[in-house]
Amino acid sequence: MSRPLIIATRESPLAMWQAEFVRDALCKAHPGLQVELLGMTSRGDQLLDVPLSKVGGKGLFVKELETALLDGSADIAVHSMKDVPMEFPEGLSLGVICEREDPSDAFVSNHFDSLEALPAGSVVGTSSLRRECQLRAQRPDLSVKFLRGNVQTRLRKLDEGQYDAIILATAGLLRLEMASRIRQRIPVGVSLPAGGQGAVGIELRSDDSSTLERLQVLHHLATAQRVTAERALNRRLEGGCQVPIACYAEFNQAGDLWLRGLVGQPDGSRLLRAEATAPASDAEALGISVAEDLLAQGAGEILAEVYGR
Numbered sequence: 604m605s606r607p608l609i610i611a612t613r614e615s616p617l618a619m620w621q622a623e624f625v626r627d628a629l630c631k632a633h634p635g636l637q638v639e640l641l642g643m644t645s646r647g648d649q650l651l652d653v654p655l656s657k658v659g660g661k662g663l664f665v666k667e668l669e670t671a672l673l674d675g676s677a678d679i680a681v682h683s684m685k686d687v688p689m690e691f692p693e694g695l696s697l698g699v700i701c702e703r704e705d706p707s708d709a710f711v712s713n714h715f716d717s718l719e720a721l722p723a724g725s726v727v728g729t730s731s732l733r734r735e736c737q738l739r740a741q742r743p744d745l746s747v748k749f750l751r752g753n754v755q756t757r758l759r760k761l762d763e764g765q766y767d768a769i770i771l772a773t774a775g776l777l778r779l780e781m782a783s784r785i786r787q788r789i790p791v792g793v794s795l796p797a798g799g800q801g802a803v804g805i806e807l808r809s810d811d812s813s814t815l816e817r818l819q820v821l822h823h824l825a826t827a828q829r830v831t832a833e834r835a836l837n838r839r840l841e842g843g844c845q846v847p848i849a850c851y852a853e854f855n856q857a858g859d860l861w862l863r864g865l866v867g868q869p870d871g872s873r874l875l876r877a878e879a880t881a882p883a884s885d886a887e888a889l890g891i892s893v894a895e896d897l898l899a900q901g902a903g904e905i906l907a908e909v910y911g912r
C-alpha cells in the first residue's frame with residue numbers, strides 16, 4: 604500500500620471544512636488512496652521562528668503549515684485564496700485552485716434584512732478596511748466598529764448585541780452550513796470582494812509531481828484564471844487582506860475576463876475604481892494594468908498612508 608497523503612491544516616472550523624472537502628474529493632477520485640489530516644493548533648497568521656535561509660531562501664519566514672510541507676511531515680496545505688500571500692517560500696508552490704464558491708460579502712443581522720434597511724446610526728462590525736471603506740462611502744450615516752475573531756466568534760459578538768449587523772464572506776458561511784445567517788448577499792458591485800475570496804487553493808512541494816497529478820481533479824481552470832488576474836492586481840499594489848484593496852474578475856458574455864479593482868481611503872472619503880477586460884490568456888497582464896490605472900489615480904498615496912499607520 605502506498606503511503607498516505609497528509610494534509611496539514613489549521614483547526615478552525617472553516618480550515619477543517621476546507622481540508623475535509625479536499626480529502627473527500629481526493630478519496631473519491633482515487634479509490635484506495637489514504638488521506639489523513641494533520642491538525643495544527645496555532646493560528647495561521649503566526650509566523651514561526653524558522654528563517655527561510657535554512658531552506659534556501661533569504662530573510663523570509665515560513666508559517667507553521669509550510670514548515671510541515673518543507674520537512675515532509677505533510678504533503679499539502681489547503682488555503683482560502685484570499686489569505687494566501689503573493690510569494691511562496693522556496694520549494695513550495697500553489698498546485699491547484701478549486702472551483703469558486705459565491706465570492707460575495709454577506710450582510711448578517713438579527714434585526715435587519717439588508718444594508719439598505721439599516722437605520723442611520725446602526726453599528727456595523729467588520730475588521731476589513733476593504734469592507735469598511737466601501738461601507739462608509741455608501742452609508743456615511745452608519746457607525747463601523749472593529750470586529751475580530753473567526754466566523755463563530757464574530758457571530759457570537761453579533762448575537763450578544765454588540766453590533767446591529769456584521770459583514771462576513773458568503774463562502775465561509777455557506778461552507779459552515781450557516782446559510783440561514785445570511786440576510787443578503789451584497790452584490791459585488793456594491794461591496795467588491797477581496798482578491799481570491801470564495802476560492803480554495805492547495806499548496807505543495809514544487810518537486811512533488813505525483814501529488815500534483817493526484818490533485819488535478821480538483822483544479823478549476825476558470826476559477827484559476829479569475830484568481831490569477833486578481834492576484835496580479837494585488838501583487839502590483841503589494842496588497843494583502845489587511846489593506847483597503849478590492850478586486851474581482853469574472854467572465855463576460857464575450858468570454859473575456861472582466862476585472863474590476865478598487866482602492867479606498869478607510870474613512871470612505873475617497874474610492875478609486877478601475878476596470879478592464881482581456882482574454883483569459885492575458886490574466887496576469889490584466890491585473891497589472893488595472894493596478895496601474897489605480898496607481899495613476901493616486902492609489903499609492905492611500906496605501907502608503909494605510910501601511911504607515
Ligand SMILES: NCc1[nH]cc(CCC(=O)O)c1CC(=O)O
Nearest residue numbers: 683685771772774775800801802
Ligand atoms: N480572512 C478570514 C477569511 N478567510 C476566508 C474567509 C471566508 C471564505 C473565503 O473567502 O474563501 C474568511 C472569513 C471572512 O472573511 O468572513
